[in-house]
Amino acid sequence: MTLETTRRLKHDTPDTDRRLDGMAQGVLGTGMDRPEGPLKVSGRATYAAEAHPEAMAEGYLVRATTIGRITGSNADAIRAMPGVIEVIEDERMIRNAAQGMAGESPVQRQGQVWYVGQPVACVVAESFEQARHAAQAMMVTIEPDGTHVFDAEDPAAEVEKPEQKQLDQGDLEGAMSAATFSLDATYHTPSMSSAAMEPHASIAQWDEDGVLTLRGSYQLLKFNKAELADVLGVAPDKVRILSPYVGGGFGSKLGLAPEAVAAALAAQALGRPVRVVLHRRQVFETVTRRSETRQRIRLACDAEGKLSAIGHENLVSQLPGEVFSEPVAQGTHFQYAAPNRVIGHEIARIRRPAAGSVRAPGEAVGVTAFEIAIDELAKKAGIDPLEFRLRNVPDKHPENGKPFSSSTMEATLREGAKRFGWTHTPPRQRREGEWWIGTGMAGAVRVNMMIEAMARAVLTGQGVRVECDMTDIGTGSYAILTQVAAEMLGFAPDRVETVLGDTDLPPASGSGGSFGAASTSTAVYLACMELRERLAAKLGVKEPELTLKDGLAIHENRQTPLAEILGEEEWRALGHLQPGKAGQEVRQATWGAIFAEVAVSDVTGETRVRRMDGTFAAGRILNLKTARSQCHGGMTWGIGLALTEAMEHDPRDGHMVNRDLAEYHLPVNLDVPQLGVHFLEERDDWANPLQAKGIGELSVCGSGAAVINAIENACGVRVRRLPATLDQVMDGLIAQG
Amino acid sequence: MQFQLDVNGERHALDLDTRTSLLDALRDHLGLTGSKKGCDHGQCGACTVMVNGRRINSCLTLACMHEGDEITTIEGLGRPDDLSPLQRAFVEHDGYQCGYCTPGQICSATAMIEEIKAGWPSNVTDDLEAQVEASIEEISERMSGNLCRCSCYPGIVDAIRQVAREEARA
Numbered sequence: 063m064t065l066e067t068t069r070r071l072k073h074d075t076p077d078t079d080r081r082l083d084g085m086a087q088g089v090l091g092t093g094m095d096r097p098e099g100p101l102k103v104s105g106r107a108t109y110a111a112e113a114h115p116e117a118m119a120e121g122y123l124v125r126a127t128t129i130g131r132i133t134g135s136n137a138d139a140i141r142a143m144p145g146v147i148e149v150i151e152d153e154r155m156i157r158n159a160a161q162g163m164a165g166e167s168p169v170q171r172q173g174q175v176w177y178v179g180q181p182v183a184c185v186v187a188e189s190f191e192q193a194r195h196a197a198q199a200m201m202v203t204i205e206p207d208g209t210h211v212f213d214a215e216d217p218a219a220e221v222e223k224p225e226q227k228q229l230d231q232g233d234l235e236g237a238m239s240a241a242t243f244s245l246d247a248t249y250h251t252p253s254m255s256s257a258a259m260e261p262h263a264s265i266a267q268w269d270e271d272g273v274l275t276l277r278g279s280y281q282l283l284k285f286n287k288a289e290l291a292d293v294l295g296v297a298p299d300k301v302r303i304l305s306p307y308v309g310g311g312f313g314s315k316l317g318l319a320p321e322a323v324a325a326a327l328a329a330q331a332l333g334r335p336v337r338v339v340l341h342r343r344q345v346f347e348t349v350t351r352r353s354e355t356r357q358r359i360r361l362a363c364d365a366e367g368k369l370s371a372i373g374h375e376n377l378v379s380q381l382p383g384e385v386f387s388e389p390v391a392q393g394t395h396f397q398y399a400a401p402n403r404v405i406g407h408e409i410a411r412i413r414r415p416a417a418g419s420v421r422a423p424g425e426a427v428g429v430t431a432f433e434i435a436i437d438e439l440a441k442k443a444g445i446d447p448l449e450f451r452l453r454n455v456p457d458k459h460p461e462n463g464k465p466f467s468s469s470t471m472e473a474t475l476r477e478g479a480k481r482f483g484w485t486h487t488p489p490r491q492r493r494e495g496e497w498w499i500g501t502g503m504a505g506a507v508r509v510n511m512m513i514e515a516m517a518r519a520v521l522t523g524q525g526v527r528v529e530c531d532m533t534d535i536g537t538g539s540y541a542i543l544t545q546v547a548a549e550m551l552g553f554a555p556d557r558v559e560t561v562l563g564d565t566d567l568p569p570a571s572g573s574g575g576s577f578g579a580a581s582t583s584t585a586v587y588l589a590c591m592e593l594r595e596r597l598a599a600k601l602g603v604k605e606p607e608l609t610l611k612d613g614l615a616i617h618e619n620r621q622t623p624l625a626e627i628l629g630e631e632e633w634r635a636l637g638h639l640q641p642g643k644a645g646q647e648v649r650q651a652t653w654g655a656i657f658a659e660v661a662v663s664d665v666t667g668e669t670r671v672r673r674m675d676g677t678f679a680a681g682r683i684l685n686l687k688t689a690r691s692q693c694h695g696g697m698t699w700g701i702g703l704a705l706t707e708a709m710e711h712d713p714r715d716g717h718m719v720n721r722d723l724a725e726y727h728l729p730v731n732l733d734v735p736q737l738g739v740h741f742l743e744e745r746d747d748w749a750n751p752l753q754a755k756g757i758g759e760l761s762v763c764g765s766g767a768a769v770i771n772a773i774e775n776a777c778g779v780r781v782r783r784l785p786a787t788l789d790q791v792m793d794g795l796i797a798q799g
Numbered sequence: 800m801q802f803q804l805d806v807n808g809e810r811h812a813l814d815l816d817t818r819t820s821l822l823d824a825l826r827d828h829l830g831l832t833g834s835k836k837g838c839d840h841g842q843c844g845a846c847t848v849m850v851n852g853r854r855i856n857s858c859l860t861l862a863c864m865h866e867g868d869e870i871t872t873i874e875g876l877g878r879p880d881d882l883s884p885l886q887r888a889f890v891e892h893d894g895y896q897c898g899y900c901t902p903g904q905i906c907s908a909t910a911m912i913e914e915i916k917a918g919w920p921s922n923v924t925d926d927l928e929a930q931v932e933a934s935i936e937e938i939s940e941r942m943s944g945n946l947c948r949c950s951c952y953p954g955i956v957d958a959i960r961q962v963a964r965e966e967a968r969a
């Protein structure tokens with residue numbers, strides 16, 4: 063048995079050692095290619111649905127078409143259809159995906175349909191075609207259970223106003239009436255979908271010891287394992303989840319989804335492996351969406367543009383029985399200074415499919431609306447919107463006075479403006495043929511979080527293996543964890559093997575909330591630090607005096623190959639990060655600035671984004687290439703939020719009308735220019751020993767506002783109900799005369 | 800129904816449900832899971848393969864209709880240790896993140912470069928008579944049938960431009 067020791071860190075204080083700056087391998091922070099790249103581009107990386115265990119049966123979910131009590135079905139007739147093996151109508155099936163980090167079962171079927179589109183049965187057949195056909199022929203009888211509300215703004219909606227989510231500081235009303243300039247405007251953002259390209263899929267297989275192996279597509283495996291065990295009523299050690307490759311998540315794969323439960327139940331009932339893949343339309347309906355929001359924003363400032371009051375009162379929607387609600391004002395609490403502040407949060411319980419976390423929950427829509435409002439007030443005050451923001455940079459948390467772990471808002475604004483060549487001009491000045499041309503900008507901000515994470519590093523004379531249940535949902539986990547280990551233990555990256563996505567490995571953070579890279583990298587760092595200590599002890603030197611590079615231990619002018627030190631041995635170490643006071647004593651956040659140039663057709667109202675630049679500060683950047691790609695992603699999501707994406711719900715029953723990729727409009731290649739991304743070099747000692755923060759969501763939080771503000775600058779039309787569809791812009795253009 | 804499929808230069812005998820799409824035949828019956836299913840409805844491009852050199856959405860066509868056709872999938876374009884120039888360029892430019900749309904993007908781009916070479920115009924081509932350039936706009940327009948939710952479009956365009964330029968030079 064090889065000795066495995068653990069290095070723990072309870073993260074209470076800033077880490078000013080910055081040990082990574084003293085490492086010698088020189089791979090961390092570079093734009094190293096993803097190690098799994100060749101597998102992905104050659105079609106050899108295998109995703110959830112892509113295994114084929116012997117005797118696998120195919121399951122297909124059946125959708126409820128109305129709300130009420132389930133009283134029966136034609137399951138017997140369905141069982142008689144060609145190829146059908148069984149119809150699963152188990153009460154343990156879940157009505158929608160679990161919320162992120164729930165760790166327990168979401169609401170289960172229990173004879174009840176809560177929303178149109180809820181999965182109510184699973185038909186299992188020998189082939190996919192047979193299962194699909196039979197599922198479509200299945201009819202579930204549902205007795206209506208009263209009248210329901212489908213729109214958060216319907217006066218009949220039951221609205222909750224949780225005490226702890228309200229804030230009233232100073233005198234907002236007084237400041238509004240005393241102000242030189244003020245704004246009181248209401249913004250709407252639509253119901254939206256993550257729409258990851260890989261639909262959820264699960265292959266479930268039970269062994270003779272009652273252990274379930276589920277090959278799925280999930281982001282937070284340790285939580286998903288607990289959720290699945292809870293749903294099934296088995297001990298967590300009876301569940302293993304494998305997600306080596308995840309075809310995008312964006313929040314939709316944070317929580318266990320209905321296909322996993324259906325596959326597990328079916329496989330148990332049948333005693334053979336079962337695969338259930340969600341149809342694209344089922345992904346839209348059964349996996350949590352981003353809530354639509356109504357945001358009333360009140361702002362007041364003096365003649366110089368100094369803010370005196372901020373009000374941000376929001377209404378979101380959610381299905382009964384769900385704890386999460388879109389934290390719209392998460393960024394508003396600290397983005398701008400102002401003494402008088404009101405924050406309101408209301409949740410309407412309605413019967414649209416469940417809402418949940420979608421990339422940058424809170425700030426994606428909250429900062430976007432707020433940054434439009436700031437632009438509006440700057441205009442009223444006759445001040446360059448860049449300058450207006452610079453005058454309101456907070457020097458500490460405006461509500462509780464805590465310091466910022468690092469404050470880069472001003473620096474990103476200035477650097478971004480310089481790179482873009484920002485000059486402020488009045489609206490309706492530039493015209494090219496039918497096109498109005500204009501520019502807009504916005505600030506970006508996102509809270510930074512760490513969560514508990516463990517990882518193992520296994521050192522041999524030839525290289526390192528990193529192991530944990532972390533996922534790579536496109537974010538670059540394989541790359542950065544490889545780089546951290548390579549840097550810390552002095553090996554070329556091709557001597558590092560990173561194994562992820564298996565709950566039999568140490569529980570890492572998983573991917574979500576932009577906490578994955580920093581949390582799990584810290585765990586890997588700790589494991590590697592443990593191994594460095596052991597190497598130093600063996601060589602009789604102090605660890606900080608030890609240089610590791612290219613497989614050599616260098617100390618006191620001597621070079622010893624690790625192969626010589628370790629011989630045939632394998633040294634194992636666990637790193638264990640526990641978040642501590644460092645997360646509470648300061649406000650940790652990432653900051654950015656986005657600039658956009660758009661063209662708006664005076665004939666059709668169509669907006670084309672011509673140019674978009676983002677400048678971001680998120681601590682140490684672990685991989686330049688993957689970090690940049692994350693920002694490309696977020697900025698493109700901003701374009702979608704501003705221009706094309708909206709889930710339409712039928713006002714009569716709340717169902718998703720445009721639940722496919724033809725009608726729910728993701729930005730396509732031609733909608734996105736060659737985006738500019740720039741990082742400000744930064745070390746945030748409060749964040750973790752790597753001084754690194756999350757980068758996966760920041761760029762979503764404000765990009766949409768830059769586009770909307772640019773539309774106003776181009777053609778004078780101010781859009782407050784996103785997305786800026788052609789009809790809205792056209793109405794505005796006509797109103798301008 | 801019994802029929803044969805020629806995929807990546809190999810002939811396969813199949814006995815499948817007539818309803819089986821070409822995509823499902825590849826993924827579930829031939830073990831070629833490189834072609835991806837993002838929508839099963841011709842809306843995303845993840846399933847793009849080449850049939851007789853032309854790119855098509857393999858979810859929108861039935862497998863049994865393709866006896867005698869020459870089908871090329873991502874697996875036929877290169878291997879991890881022997882990547883095609885486009886596959887290499889996608890790695891270099893990080894023209895992917897989660898990788899799920901990627902095989903479709905690469906199959907699509909491989910055929911698309913040939914379309915440009917053959918002078919096919921697109922919706923953004925100004926001069927229908929002139930030789931089409933592999934410009935950013937032309938590439939973006941022609942690749943707009945391949946969705947990427949990770950939104951790697953800038954890297955995808957850079958990768959394709961690099962290869963199109965290299966090929967034009969060769």
Ligand code: FES
Pocket residue numbers: 835836837838839840841842843844845846847856857858859
């Ligand atoms: S799977 Fe064929 S186009 Fe989406």
Ligand code: FES
Pocket residue numbers: 259309310536894895896897898899900901946947948949950951
């Ligand atoms: S790489 Fe994830 S969808 Fe394109």
